[in-house]
Amino acid sequence: MSIQERRERERAQRxxxxxxxxxxxxxxxxxxxVTTRRLAERVEYSQPVLYSxxxxxxxxxxxxxxxxxxxxxxxxxxxxxxxxxxARALARISAAYVAFAERRPALYDAMFSQKVDLPFAAPExxxxxxxxxxxxxxxxxxxxxxxxxxxxxxxxxAALHGLVTLTRGGRLPRGQHxxxxxxxxxxxxxxxxxxxxPL
Amino acid sequence: MSIQERRERERAQRxxxxxxxxxxxxxxxxxxxVTTRRLAERVEYSQPVLYSxxxxxxxxxxxxxxxxxxxxxxxxxxxxxxxxxxARALARISAAYVAFAERRPALYDAMFSQKVDLPFAAPExxxxxxxxxxxxxxxxxxxxxxxxxxxxxxxxxAALHGLVTLTRGGRLPRGQHxxxxxxxxxxxxxxxxxxxxPL
DNA sequence: TCCGCGTTGCTAGCAGTGCTAGGGACAAGA
DNA sequence: TCTTGTCCCTAGCACTGCTAGCAACGCGGA
Numbered sequence: 001m002s003i004q005e006r007r008e009r010e011r012a013q014r015x016x017x018x019x020x021x022x023x024x025x026x027x028x029x030x031x032x033x034v035t036t037r038r039l040a041e042r043v044e045y046s047q048p049v050l051y052s053x054x055x056x057x058x059x060x061x062x063x064x065x066x067x068x069x070x071x072x073x074x075x076x077x078x079x080x081x082x083x084x085x086x087a088r089a090l091a092r093i094s095a096a097y098v099a100f101a102e103r104r105p106a107l108y109d110a111m112f113s114q115k116v117d118l119p120f121a122a123p124e125x126x127x128x129x130x131x132x133x134x135x136x137x138x139x140x141x142x143x144x145x146x147x148x149x150x151x152x153x154x155x156x157x158a159a160l161h162g163l164v165t166l167t168r169g170g171r172l173p174r175g176q177h178x179x180x181x182x183x184x185x186x187x188x189x190x191x192x193x194x195x196x197x198p199l
Numbered sequence: 200m201s202i203q204e205r206r207e208r209e210r211a212q213r214x215x216x217x218x219x220x221x222x223x224x225x226x227x228x229x230x231x232x233v234t235t236r237r238l239a240e241r242v243e244y245s246q247p248v249l250y251s252x253x254x255x256x257x258x259x260x261x262x263x264x265x266x267x268x269x270x271x272x273x274x275x276x277x278x279x280x281x282x283x284x285x286a287r288a289l290a291r292i293s294a295a296y297v298a299f300a301e302r303r304p305a306l307y308d309a310m311f312s313q314k315v316d317l318p319f320a321a322p323e324x325x326x327x328x329x330x331x332x333x334x335x336x337x338x339x340x341x342x343x344x345x346x347x348x349x350x351x352x353x354x355x356x357a358a359l360h361g362l363v364t365l366t367r368g369g370r371l372p373r374g375q376h377x378x379x380x381x382x383x384x385x386x387x388x389x390x391x392x393x394x395x396x397p398l
Numbered sequence: 399t400c401c402g403c404g405t406t407g408c409t410a411g412c413a414g415t416g417c418t419a420g421g422g423a424c425a426a427g428a
Numbered sequence: 429t430c431t432t433g434t435c436c437c438t439a440g441c442a443c444t445g446c447t448a449g450c451a452a453c454g455c456g457g458a
Binding site for chain 4: 007045046047048049052
Protein backbone atom coordinates (compact mmCIF):
# COMPACT_ATOMS: atom_id res chain seq x y z
CA MET A 1 0.00 0.00 0.00
CA SER A 2 3.03 2.23 0.06
CA ILE A 3 2.75 3.10 -3.59
CA GLN A 4 -0.81 4.19 -3.08
CA GLU A 5 0.27 6.34 -0.18
CA ARG A 6 3.06 7.97 -2.12
CA ARG A 7 0.62 8.78 -4.88
CA GLU A 8 -1.84 10.36 -2.51
CA ARG A 9 0.96 12.31 -0.91
CA GLU A 10 2.11 13.63 -4.26
CA ARG A 11 -1.44 14.43 -5.19
CA ALA A 12 -1.99 16.42 -2.01
CA GLN A 13 1.26 18.21 -2.65
CA ARG A 14 0.18 19.12 -6.14
CA UNK A 15 -3.14 20.38 -4.85
CA UNK A 16 -1.30 22.65 -2.46
CA UNK A 17 0.85 23.88 -5.34
CA UNK A 18 -2.25 24.84 -7.29
CA UNK A 19 -3.69 26.76 -4.37
CA UNK A 20 -0.42 28.54 -3.73
CA UNK A 21 0.02 29.40 -7.39
CA UNK A 22 -3.52 30.78 -7.55
CA UNK A 23 -2.96 32.91 -4.46
CA UNK A 24 0.37 34.24 -5.65
CA UNK A 25 -0.95 35.03 -9.10
CA UNK A 26 -3.98 36.76 -7.64
CA UNK A 27 -1.90 38.76 -5.20
CA UNK A 28 0.49 39.77 -7.95
CA UNK A 29 -1.96 40.67 -10.70
CA UNK A 30 -5.47 40.38 -9.32
CA UNK A 31 -8.06 37.66 -9.71
CA UNK A 32 -8.98 38.59 -13.26
CA UNK A 33 -5.45 37.57 -14.25
CA VAL A 34 -5.89 34.12 -12.73
CA THR A 35 -6.96 31.96 -15.65
CA THR A 36 -6.93 28.19 -15.71
CA ARG A 37 -4.38 28.26 -18.51
CA ARG A 38 -1.92 30.47 -16.66
CA LEU A 39 -2.47 28.48 -13.50
CA ALA A 40 -1.80 25.21 -15.30
CA GLU A 41 1.32 26.61 -16.89
CA ARG A 42 2.52 27.79 -13.50
CA VAL A 43 2.21 24.39 -11.85
CA GLU A 44 3.61 22.78 -15.00
CA TYR A 45 0.62 20.58 -15.69
CA SER A 46 -2.09 20.75 -18.28
CA GLN A 47 -5.42 22.45 -17.67
CA PRO A 48 -7.56 19.34 -17.08
CA VAL A 49 -5.40 18.40 -14.12
CA LEU A 50 -6.84 21.35 -12.25
CA TYR A 51 -10.29 19.87 -12.71
CA SER A 52 -9.25 16.57 -11.21
CA UNK A 53 -8.51 18.49 -8.01
CA UNK A 54 -11.20 21.16 -8.04
CA UNK A 55 -14.67 21.33 -9.46
CA UNK A 56 -13.88 24.59 -11.18
CA UNK A 57 -12.18 27.93 -10.87
CA UNK A 58 -14.54 29.01 -8.11
CA UNK A 59 -13.53 26.00 -6.03
CA UNK A 60 -9.89 27.02 -6.37
CA UNK A 61 -10.74 30.51 -5.14
CA UNK A 62 -12.62 28.98 -2.25
CA UNK A 63 -9.58 26.91 -1.34
CA UNK A 64 -7.43 30.03 -1.42
CA UNK A 65 -9.95 31.84 0.77
CA UNK A 66 -9.86 28.99 3.29
CA UNK A 67 -6.11 29.41 3.67
CA UNK A 68 -6.68 33.11 4.12
CA UNK A 69 -9.07 32.62 7.02
CA UNK A 70 -6.38 30.80 8.96
CA UNK A 71 -3.85 33.54 8.25
CA UNK A 72 -6.24 36.29 9.28
CA UNK A 73 -7.26 34.51 12.46
CA UNK A 74 -3.62 34.14 13.44
CA UNK A 75 -2.88 37.80 12.82
CA UNK A 76 -5.94 38.94 14.74
CA UNK A 77 -5.02 36.69 17.62
CA UNK A 78 -1.50 38.05 17.71
CA UNK A 79 -2.79 41.61 17.71
CA UNK A 80 -5.29 40.99 20.47
CA UNK A 81 -2.95 39.13 22.80
CA UNK A 82 -0.27 41.75 22.28
CA UNK A 83 -2.58 44.51 23.47
CA UNK A 84 -1.64 45.89 26.90
CA UNK A 85 -5.22 45.85 28.12
CA UNK A 86 -8.74 44.97 27.05
CA ALA A 87 -9.59 48.58 26.32
CA ARG A 88 -6.95 48.84 23.63
CA ALA A 89 -7.49 45.33 22.27
CA LEU A 90 -10.24 46.50 19.95
CA ALA A 91 -8.09 49.23 18.45
CA ARG A 92 -5.21 46.84 17.92
CA ILE A 93 -7.33 44.11 16.38
CA SER A 94 -9.06 46.59 14.11
CA ALA A 95 -5.74 47.91 12.90
CA ALA A 96 -4.59 44.37 12.26
CA TYR A 97 -7.75 43.60 10.30
CA VAL A 98 -7.40 46.67 8.14
CA ALA A 99 -3.70 46.02 7.64
CA PHE A 100 -4.41 42.48 6.49
CA ALA A 101 -6.94 43.69 3.96
CA GLU A 102 -4.54 46.36 2.76
CA ARG A 103 -1.55 44.07 2.51
CA ARG A 104 -3.30 41.17 0.81
CA PRO A 105 -6.22 42.64 -1.12
CA ALA A 106 -6.72 39.74 -3.51
CA LEU A 107 -6.79 37.25 -0.68
CA TYR A 108 -9.21 39.46 1.23
CA ASP A 109 -11.44 39.65 -1.82
CA ALA A 110 -11.60 35.90 -2.15
CA MET A 111 -12.50 35.64 1.51
CA PHE A 112 -15.11 38.34 1.82
CA SER A 113 -16.09 39.85 -1.51
CA GLN A 114 -16.05 37.26 -4.25
CA LYS A 115 -18.84 34.77 -4.57
CA VAL A 116 -17.65 31.56 -2.98
CA ASP A 117 -19.55 28.49 -1.95
CA LEU A 118 -18.94 28.28 1.79
CA PRO A 119 -21.22 28.11 4.80
CA PHE A 120 -20.41 31.25 6.73
CA ALA A 121 -22.68 31.94 9.62
CA ALA A 122 -23.29 28.31 10.46
CA PRO A 123 -21.89 25.71 12.84
CA GLU A 124 -20.39 23.81 9.91
CA UNK A 125 -18.41 26.85 8.82
CA UNK A 126 -14.65 26.36 8.58
CA UNK A 127 -12.91 26.34 11.94
CA UNK A 128 -10.54 29.13 10.92
CA UNK A 129 -13.51 31.33 10.17
CA UNK A 130 -14.93 30.74 13.64
CA UNK A 131 -11.51 31.39 15.13
CA UNK A 132 -11.19 34.74 13.40
CA UNK A 133 -14.67 35.81 14.39
CA UNK A 134 -14.03 34.75 17.97
CA UNK A 135 -10.95 36.95 18.14
CA UNK A 136 -13.06 39.88 17.07
CA UNK A 137 -15.81 38.91 19.47
CA UNK A 138 -13.40 38.78 22.39
CA UNK A 139 -12.26 42.30 21.64
CA UNK A 140 -15.76 43.66 21.08
CA UNK A 141 -17.40 41.84 23.98
CA UNK A 142 -16.20 44.14 26.78
CA UNK A 143 -17.89 47.07 25.05
CA UNK A 144 -21.23 45.35 24.56
CA UNK A 145 -22.86 47.16 27.45
CA UNK A 146 -26.03 45.15 27.50
CA UNK A 147 -26.30 44.53 23.79
CA UNK A 148 -26.01 41.09 22.23
CA UNK A 149 -22.24 40.60 21.93
CA UNK A 150 -22.49 38.37 18.88
CA UNK A 151 -24.61 40.82 16.96
CA UNK A 152 -22.44 43.72 18.02
CA UNK A 153 -19.38 41.88 16.78
CA UNK A 154 -21.08 41.25 13.47
CA UNK A 155 -21.98 44.91 13.18
CA UNK A 156 -18.46 45.99 14.02
CA UNK A 157 -17.02 43.53 11.54
CA ALA A 158 -19.38 44.86 8.90
CA ALA A 159 -18.22 48.39 9.61
CA LEU A 160 -14.59 47.40 9.24
CA HIS A 161 -15.38 45.53 6.07
CA GLY A 162 -17.22 48.51 4.64
CA LEU A 163 -14.35 50.82 5.43
CA VAL A 164 -11.90 48.45 3.78
CA THR A 165 -13.89 47.75 0.63
CA LEU A 166 -15.01 51.32 -0.02
CA THR A 167 -11.45 52.53 0.35
CA ARG A 168 -10.08 49.81 -1.87
CA GLY A 169 -12.75 50.45 -4.51
CA GLY A 170 -11.79 54.12 -4.68
CA ARG A 171 -15.06 55.22 -3.09
CA LEU A 172 -13.35 56.66 -0.04
CA PRO A 173 -10.10 58.62 -0.27
CA ARG A 174 -7.18 56.88 1.36
CA GLY A 175 -6.15 60.09 3.03
CA GLN A 176 -8.13 60.07 6.25
CA HIS A 177 -8.41 56.33 6.57
CA UNK A 178 -6.99 56.21 10.09
CA UNK A 179 -9.24 58.96 11.36
CA UNK A 180 -12.31 57.20 10.01
CA UNK A 181 -11.22 54.05 11.76
CA UNK A 182 -10.68 56.00 14.97
CA UNK A 183 -14.18 57.46 14.70
CA UNK A 184 -15.62 54.01 14.24
CA UNK A 185 -13.81 52.78 17.31
CA UNK A 186 -15.01 55.76 19.30
CA UNK A 187 -18.60 54.99 18.37
CA UNK A 188 -18.39 51.33 19.31
CA UNK A 189 -16.47 51.93 22.53
CA UNK A 190 -18.72 54.89 23.35
CA UNK A 191 -15.79 57.12 24.04
CA UNK A 192 -15.61 60.79 23.06
CA UNK A 193 -14.87 61.09 19.39
CA UNK A 194 -11.79 63.24 19.81
CA UNK A 195 -10.01 61.15 22.41
CA UNK A 196 -7.34 59.74 20.16
CA UNK A 197 -6.91 56.04 20.73
CA PRO A 198 -3.30 55.35 21.52
CA LEU A 199 -2.34 52.03 20.01
CA MET B 200 -29.61 71.60 -39.03
CA SER B 201 -32.84 69.85 -38.12
CA ILE B 202 -31.75 66.57 -39.63
CA GLN B 203 -28.59 66.64 -37.61
CA GLU B 204 -30.60 67.37 -34.51
CA ARG B 205 -32.99 64.53 -35.12
CA ARG B 206 -30.08 62.16 -35.55
CA GLU B 207 -28.50 63.26 -32.32
CA ARG B 208 -31.82 62.91 -30.57
CA GLU B 209 -32.26 59.39 -31.87
CA ARG B 210 -28.73 58.58 -30.94
CA ALA B 211 -29.22 59.81 -27.38
CA GLN B 212 -32.42 57.80 -27.20
CA ARG B 213 -30.62 54.67 -28.29
CA UNK B 214 -27.91 55.26 -25.74
CA UNK B 215 -30.54 55.44 -23.05
CA UNK B 216 -32.04 52.22 -24.35
CA UNK B 217 -28.69 50.50 -23.98
CA UNK B 218 -28.29 51.71 -20.41
CA UNK B 219 -31.81 50.68 -19.50
CA UNK B 220 -31.41 47.27 -21.11
CA UNK B 221 -28.15 46.72 -19.25
CA UNK B 222 -29.72 47.69 -15.95
CA UNK B 223 -32.78 45.52 -16.47
CA UNK B 224 -30.73 42.54 -17.56
CA UNK B 225 -28.41 42.95 -14.59
CA UNK B 226 -31.27 43.31 -12.16
CA UNK B 227 -33.00 40.27 -13.60
CA UNK B 228 -30.05 37.89 -13.92
CA UNK B 229 -26.99 39.57 -12.42
CA UNK B 230 -24.08 41.31 -14.09
CA UNK B 231 -22.41 38.09 -15.21
CA UNK B 232 -25.42 37.54 -17.48
CA VAL B 233 -24.97 40.92 -19.13
CA THR B 234 -22.94 40.16 -22.22
CA THR B 235 -22.49 42.48 -25.15
CA ARG B 236 -24.24 39.98 -27.40
CA ARG B 237 -27.34 39.71 -25.22
CA LEU B 238 -27.36 43.45 -24.77
CA ALA B 239 -27.16 44.04 -28.50
CA GLU B 240 -29.94 41.55 -29.12
CA ARG B 241 -32.08 43.28 -26.53
CA VAL B 242 -31.79 46.72 -28.08
CA GLU B 243 -32.17 45.14 -31.52
CA TYR B 244 -28.85 46.34 -32.87
CA SER B 245 -25.63 44.57 -33.60
CA GLN B 246 -22.80 44.38 -31.12
CA PRO B 247 -20.49 47.00 -32.63
CA VAL B 248 -23.18 49.64 -32.16
CA LEU B 249 -22.61 49.41 -28.42
CA TYR B 250 -19.00 50.39 -28.99
CA SER B 251 -19.99 53.49 -30.89
CA UNK B 252 -21.73 54.68 -27.73
CA UNK B 253 -19.47 53.31 -25.00
CA UNK B 254 -15.81 52.53 -24.83
CA UNK B 255 -16.53 49.07 -23.52
CA UNK B 256 -18.64 47.01 -21.21
CA UNK B 257 -17.21 48.75 -18.15
CA UNK B 258 -18.33 52.11 -19.49
CA UNK B 259 -21.87 50.76 -19.83
CA UNK B 260 -21.80 49.63 -16.22
CA UNK B 261 -20.53 53.03 -15.22
CA UNK B 262 -23.44 54.67 -17.03
CA UNK B 263 -25.86 52.38 -15.23
CA UNK B 264 -24.23 53.25 -11.93
CA UNK B 265 -24.61 56.95 -12.66
CA UNK B 266 -28.36 56.51 -13.09
CA UNK B 267 -28.39 54.61 -9.83
CA UNK B 268 -26.80 57.44 -7.90
CA UNK B 269 -29.65 59.72 -8.84
CA UNK B 270 -32.23 57.14 -7.81
CA UNK B 271 -30.56 56.49 -4.49
CA UNK B 272 -30.19 60.19 -3.72
CA UNK B 273 -33.90 60.72 -4.37
CA UNK B 274 -34.92 57.85 -2.14
CA UNK B 275 -32.63 58.99 0.66
CA UNK B 276 -33.98 62.50 0.39
CA UNK B 277 -37.55 61.26 0.56
CA UNK B 278 -36.77 59.18 3.61
CA UNK B 279 -35.02 62.01 5.41
CA UNK B 280 -37.62 64.66 4.75
CA UNK B 281 -40.40 62.28 5.75
CA UNK B 282 -38.84 61.74 9.16
CA UNK B 283 -40.80 63.38 11.98
CA UNK B 284 -37.68 64.80 13.63
CA UNK B 285 -33.93 64.96 13.23
CA ALA B 286 -33.38 62.23 15.79
CA ARG B 287 -35.24 59.69 13.74
CA ALA B 288 -33.93 60.91 10.39
CA LEU B 289 -30.82 58.76 10.62
CA ALA B 290 -32.83 55.62 11.28
CA ARG B 291 -35.14 56.35 8.38
CA ILE B 292 -32.40 57.17 5.94
CA SER B 293 -30.45 54.07 6.98
CA ALA B 294 -33.48 51.90 6.41
CA ALA B 295 -33.95 53.50 3.02
CA TYR B 296 -30.32 52.87 2.11
CA VAL B 297 -30.48 49.23 3.10
CA ALA B 298 -33.80 48.79 1.35
CA PHE B 299 -32.38 50.24 -1.85
CA ALA B 300 -29.44 47.84 -1.75
CA GLU B 301 -31.76 44.94 -1.03
CA ARG B 302 -34.27 45.81 -3.71
CA ARG B 303 -31.78 46.56 -6.48
CA PRO B 304 -28.69 44.52 -5.71
CA ALA B 305 -27.22 44.58 -9.20
CA LEU B 306 -27.56 48.32 -9.42
CA TYR B 307 -26.03 48.71 -5.99
CA ASP B 308 -23.12 46.52 -7.05
CA ALA B 309 -22.41 48.64 -10.09
CA MET B 310 -22.47 51.74 -7.91
CA PHE B 311 -20.39 50.60 -4.98
CA SER B 312 -18.78 47.22 -5.52
CA GLN B 313 -17.79 46.74 -9.12
CA LYS B 314 -14.72 48.41 -10.49
CA VAL B 315 -15.85 51.50 -12.34
CA ASP B 316 -13.92 54.46 -13.60
CA LEU B 317 -15.44 57.37 -11.73
CA PRO B 318 -14.02 60.08 -9.50
CA PHE B 319 -15.68 59.49 -6.17
CA ALA B 320 -14.37 61.56 -3.34
CA ALA B 321 -13.54 64.57 -5.46
CA PRO B 322 -15.18 67.85 -6.43
CA GLU B 323 -15.60 66.61 -10.00
CA UNK B 324 -17.58 63.60 -8.83
CA UNK B 325 -21.08 63.25 -10.33
CA UNK B 326 -23.62 65.63 -8.83
CA UNK B 327 -25.98 62.82 -7.89
CA UNK B 328 -23.21 61.22 -5.88
CA UNK B 329 -22.68 64.43 -3.95
CA UNK B 330 -26.42 64.73 -3.44
CA UNK B 331 -26.70 61.26 -1.97
CA UNK B 332 -23.78 61.78 0.33
CA UNK B 333 -25.19 65.12 1.45
CA UNK B 334 -28.45 63.47 2.43
CA UNK B 335 -26.54 61.07 4.61
CA UNK B 336 -24.42 63.89 5.99
CA UNK B 337 -27.48 65.89 6.98
CA UNK B 338 -28.82 62.96 8.92
CA UNK B 339 -25.49 62.10 10.53
CA UNK B 340 -24.45 65.67 11.30
CA UNK B 341 -26.64 66.23 14.37
CA UNK B 342 -24.94 63.28 16.07
CA UNK B 343 -21.39 64.41 15.33
CA UNK B 344 -20.84 65.68 18.85
CA UNK B 345 -17.57 67.42 18.17
CA UNK B 346 -16.25 64.97 15.59
CA UNK B 347 -15.66 65.90 11.96
CA UNK B 348 -19.14 65.52 10.41
CA UNK B 349 -17.80 64.61 6.99
CA UNK B 350 -15.58 61.85 8.29
CA UNK B 351 -18.29 60.57 10.56
CA UNK B 352 -20.66 60.40 7.62
CA UNK B 353 -18.10 58.46 5.64
CA UNK B 354 -17.62 56.06 8.53
CA UNK B 355 -21.35 55.58 8.91
CA UNK B 356 -21.76 55.05 5.18
CA ALA B 357 -18.99 52.47 5.28
CA ALA B 358 -20.71 50.65 8.11
CA LEU B 359 -23.98 50.53 6.18
CA HIS B 360 -22.14 49.37 3.10
CA GLY B 361 -20.39 46.63 5.03
CA LEU B 362 -23.64 45.41 6.49
CA VAL B 363 -25.24 45.33 3.08
CA THR B 364 -22.44 43.60 1.22
CA LEU B 365 -21.64 41.00 3.86
CA THR B 366 -25.30 40.08 4.07
CA ARG B 367 -25.65 39.89 0.34
CA GLY B 368 -22.52 37.81 -0.03
CA GLY B 369 -23.84 35.26 2.44
CA ARG B 370 -21.26 36.20 5.08
CA LEU B 371 -23.91 37.43 7.50
CA PRO B 372 -27.19 35.59 8.01
CA ARG B 373 -30.20 37.56 6.87
CA GLY B 374 -32.02 36.71 10.05
CA GLN B 375 -30.99 39.43 12.45
CA HIS B 376 -30.33 42.07 9.83
CA UNK B 377 -32.59 44.64 11.44
CA UNK B 378 -31.12 44.16 14.87
CA UNK B 379 -27.60 44.64 13.53
CA UNK B 380 -28.71 47.84 11.87
CA UNK B 381 -30.31 49.00 15.10
CA UNK B 382 -27.08 48.31 16.97
CA UNK B 383 -25.14 50.32 14.44
CA UNK B 384 -27.52 53.22 14.81
CA UNK B 385 -27.29 53.04 18.59
CA UNK B 386 -23.51 53.25 18.39
CA UNK B 387 -23.49 56.24 16.08
CA UNK B 388 -26.24 58.12 17.92
CA UNK B 389 -24.69 57.12 21.26
CA UNK B 390 -27.97 55.89 22.60
CA UNK B 391 -28.33 52.81 24.80
CA UNK B 392 -28.09 49.71 22.66
CA UNK B 393 -31.43 48.28 23.72
CA UNK B 394 -33.55 51.37 23.16
CA UNK B 395 -35.25 50.18 20.02
CA UNK B 396 -35.38 52.92 17.41
CA PRO B 397 -38.98 53.44 16.40
CA LEU B 398 -39.10 54.23 12.71
C1' DT C 399 -34.13 63.68 -61.05
C1' DC C 400 -29.80 61.67 -60.67
C1' DC C 401 -25.15 61.04 -58.91
C1' DG C 402 -21.09 60.98 -55.68
C1' DC C 403 -20.03 60.75 -50.99
C1' DG C 404 -20.02 60.30 -46.08
C1' DT C 405 -22.14 58.09 -42.42
C1' DT C 406 -23.93 54.13 -40.24
C1' DG C 407 -24.42 49.61 -38.83
C1' DC C 408 -23.79 45.04 -40.40
C1' DT C 409 -21.17 40.35 -40.96
C1' DA C 410 -17.29 37.94 -39.83
C1' DG C 411 -13.49 37.13 -37.22
C1' DC C 412 -9.69 37.46 -33.46
C1' DA C 413 -7.75 36.20 -29.18
C1' DG C 414 -8.98 34.80 -25.03
C1' DT C 415 -12.13 32.45 -21.30
C1' DG C 416 -13.90 28.07 -18.40
C1' DC C 417 -14.51 23.51 -19.06
C1' DT C 418 -14.63 18.57 -21.20
C1' DA C 419 -14.31 14.47 -24.32
C1' DG C 420 -11.27 11.16 -26.04
C1' DG C 421 -7.22 8.77 -26.70
C1' DG C 422 -2.46 7.39 -25.74
C1' DA C 423 1.30 6.27 -22.71
C1' DC C 424 2.91 4.51 -18.66
C1' DA C 425 3.04 1.55 -14.56
C1' DA C 426 1.09 -2.24 -11.65
C1' DG C 427 -0.40 -7.00 -11.24
C1' DA C 428 -1.09 -11.81 -13.20
C1' DT D 429 5.00 -11.00 -21.32
C1' DC D 430 0.50 -9.58 -21.55
C1' DT D 431 -3.53 -7.31 -19.58
C1' DT D 432 -5.57 -3.96 -16.95
C1' DG D 433 -6.28 0.30 -15.05
C1' DT D 434 -4.75 4.84 -13.93
C1' DC D 435 -3.17 9.16 -15.25
C1' DC D 436 -2.62 13.13 -17.98
C1' DC D 437 -2.31 15.49 -22.41
C1' DT D 438 -4.11 17.15 -26.96
C1' DA D 439 -7.82 19.02 -29.11
C1' DG D 440 -12.00 21.14 -29.14
C1' DC D 441 -16.58 23.26 -27.55
C1' DA D 442 -19.34 27.25 -26.59
C1' DC D 443 -18.79 31.37 -24.87
C1' DT D 444 -16.58 36.14 -23.74
C1' DG D 445 -15.14 41.32 -25.05
C1' DC D 446 -13.82 43.68 -28.86
C1' DT D 447 -12.58 45.16 -33.91
C1' DA D 448 -11.66 45.25 -38.99
C1' DG D 449 -13.70 45.88 -43.24
C1' DC D 450 -17.45 46.12 -46.18
C1' DA D 451 -22.21 47.17 -47.94
C1' DA D 452 -26.13 49.90 -48.01
C1' DC D 453 -28.51 53.80 -46.92
C1' DG D 454 -29.59 58.77 -47.10
C1' DC D 455 -27.98 63.47 -47.58
C1' DG D 456 -26.10 67.51 -50.48
C1' DG D 457 -25.11 69.31 -54.92
C1' DA D 458 -25.86 69.43 -60.01
